[in-house]
Amino acid sequence: MYGTPQEAASELLDVIPAVMKEIRAEMRSQSSLELTVPQFRALAYVDRNRGASLSAVADHMGLTLPSTSRLVDILIGRNLLTREDNPVDRRRVKLSVTNRGKTILSFSRRGTQDYLANKLSKISEDERKAVLQSMATLRYIFITPQKVTTEAK
Amino acid sequence: MYGTPQEAASELLDVIPAVMKEIRAEMRSQSSLELTVPQFRALAYVDRNRGASLSAVADHMGLTLPSTSRLVDILIGRNLLTREDNPVDRRRVKLSVTNRGKTILSFSRRGTQDYLANKLSKISEDERKAVLQSMATLRYIFITPQKVTTEAK
DNA sequence: TATTGTTATACTCTATAACTATA
DNA sequence: TATAGTTATAGAGTATAACAATA
8 A cells, every 4th residue: 555646546436435335225224214315414404504595405415406406395295394485585495404304314313323333333443533534634625625616606 | 533433423424425426426527438336336346257147246236136137237228238148057147348348447447536536636645545544444344244244155 | 946137116316408486 | 687496307226026037
């Protein structure tokens, strides 16, 4: 292991999809809760940003408006979100998480985190710290810089 | 950052989907090549395992046989894979990557890796080594143990 | 009877195009 | 005219159920 960018890229390409699959499978397996990853992320975003507009959710998720609209339809259909008009600008929509949504979200988050934490409990604390450090690095590389482009209006 | 399993789990849940989104977007953006992540993974597996059966691909991908069958249909439809009968056991199928498939695969792999490598070139070699180490850890936790179950026949 | 694979059906994710309503 | 959102349509990923062919 020489630490070249190409080597690291190759590893990411191999490992990230596999870990992602685990996360997806675990979320889907939580019987009766059954959130997909996009559903979870949308719900979590609206939970953190009460009254968020559809566009805000779409921006956050990196999806188009129609895709986001349908995703939200499903969450509303399952009684996890509500959609109201925004009286200030009636083109806009105000999304909120229902009580049921909050419950499901917290169970799902806890369930998936517990599952991952259990797997991560098998390695040493030092190794976990290294993983944390690397996640911070990846966050810096893949998430933070994009925010610069996203400062809209 | 205390290095608890819960903390590490929370970070994974936040960062992995975001990195995955980048990988997906980059693969799709390679005009004319246009492989999705599952398509890429299936193609890469058959490339490494010439004559693989459908079940072998399904096992590797963690998908059901019908899902894998459809995925393979699409790759065959695009002339990236071929499907032949296995004369030894005529229930089985022998999958192979076409020349076009090999070309697409190598371009797609190179393109996506180059993209990731470029992002990863912005951090120090030490940081990259830490990322590599963490990927090895995650591979150990999330991938290796499952292989034990997979030693078929 | 068990294994390999396909077909039928259905739901979700995602996009582009076309549209409505509001500003 | 520009913006926020929805609806229509379509392709891809995924599952379960039902089936056919082979061992």
